[in-house]
Amino acid sequence: MLIFLREYYLLGTTQKYDRIGKIICELMANNPVLLTVLAHPDDESFGMGGTLAHYARKGCDVYLVCATRGEAGDVDSERLQGFGSIAELRETELHCASEQLGLKGVFFLPYRDSGMPGSEDNRHPNAQINASVDEVAGHVVKYIRELKPDIVLTFDPIGGYRHPDHIHIHNATVLAFEHSADAAFHPQAGLPFQPARLYFHTFPRWFLKVAVHLMPIFGQDPTKFGRNRDIDMKSIAVMNFPTHAKIDIRDVMEIKDAASACHASQGGMGMRRGLMGLFVRLFGEKEDYMQAYPPVNGKFKLKTDLFS
Numbered sequence: 452m453l454i455f456l457r458e459y460y461l462l463g464t465t466q467k468y469d470r471i472g473k474i475i476c477e478l479m480a481n482n483p484v485l486l487t488v489l490a491h492p493d494d495e496s497f498g499m500g501g502t503l504a505h506y507a508r509k510g511c512d513v514y515l516v517c518a519t520r521g522e523a524g525d526v527d528s529e530r531l532q533g534f535g536s537i538a539e540l541r542e543t544e545l546h547c548a549s550e551q552l553g554l555k556g557v558f559f560l561p562y563r564d565s566g567m568p569g570s571e572d573n574r575h576p577n578a579q580i581n582a583s584v585d586e587v588a589g590h591v592v593k594y595i596r597e598l599k600p601d602i603v604l605t606f607d608p609i610g611g612y613r614h615p616d617h618i619h620i621h622n623a624t625v626l627a628f629e630h631s632a633d634a635a636f637h638p639q640a641g642l643p644f645q646p647a648r649l650y651f652h653t654f655p656r657w658f659l660k661v662a663v664h665l666m667p668i669f670g671q672d673p674t675k676f677g678r679n680r681d682i683d684m685k686s687i688a689v690m691n692f693p694t695h696a697k698i699d700i701r702d703v704m705e706i707k708d709a710a711s712a713c714h715a716s717q718g719g720m721g722m723r724r725g726l727m728g729l730f731v732r733l734f735g736e737k738e739d740y741m742q743a744y745p746p747v748n749g750k751f752k753l754k755t756d757l758f759s
């Protein structure tokens with residue numbers, strides 16, 4: 452006890468606050484549980500990393516189910532030194548990011564990265580998109596029933612930027628969420644359980660629209676954005692998803708940066724620098740969510756906490 456008090460005394464104010472939050476959560480019978488279901492190593496850091504770190508820091512049990520190991524990612528050959536495959540490298544990067552974000556567990560589904568539309572990877576028999584949505588949902592529901600999350604997060608209906616794997620795992624997660632309390636749905640995947648809420652991570656439309664207008668000024672084509680020049684920002688910006696929750700992640704910016712840096716083979720901190728990084732810093736750090744379940748009808752008050 453004396454050692455604990457001495458250690459506590461030596462902590463900074465923020466660390467003291469975190470330690471108290473953690474102790475309160477540990478004393479509670481059950482910690483709040485958050486499960487995010489995504490497609491590739493790096494989706495958890497580049498997209499919603501702030502939210503995951505924010506809740507992990509508050510003492511919630513945060514889990515990630517990742518559908519693939521990112522086999523189709525473009526990786527410079529020198530980065531592969533010491534690794535048997537791209538999958539092995541990206542899995543290692545994900546475990547690094549998971550540690551930074553404070554995740555309690557990371558689980559992979561048995562699928563291969565499907566690559567961007569039209570690529571050779573689409574045709575691989577083990578590509579996630581070649582498994583039925585129902586089959587993938589059978590894997591997802593197993594984790595929902597085992598981990599018993601209060602809330603489930605996944606991509607929006609266009610998978611953020613229309614990546615086929617993102618859209619496929621979105622559809623599978625929605626199906627799994629809708630039927631997780633139905634004993635007849637994949638009965639071998641555990642006992643029925645119903646999480647309270649389902650959210651889709653969305654990119655703020657106004658932000659995308661501003662980016663589309665500013666990019667040509669900086670000599671960039673908004674229809675050919677990203678490391679592989681395969682993201683059409685223009686077509687994404689016109690999609691309209693409501694924002695029901697905005698999570699302030701300023702307190703965990705450094706953690707999100709550190710987790711992003713773990714994914715060095717996919718651009719790492721480069722994704723948080725450059726033109727897009729400048730936009731992000733200029734317009735503040737918030738992560739947006741659409742609440743899919745329970746459905747939001749009519750007027751609503753913008754949430755600042757996914758658990759409220």
Ligand SMILES: [Zn+2]
Pocket residue numbers: 490491494614617
């Ligand atoms: Zn992805």
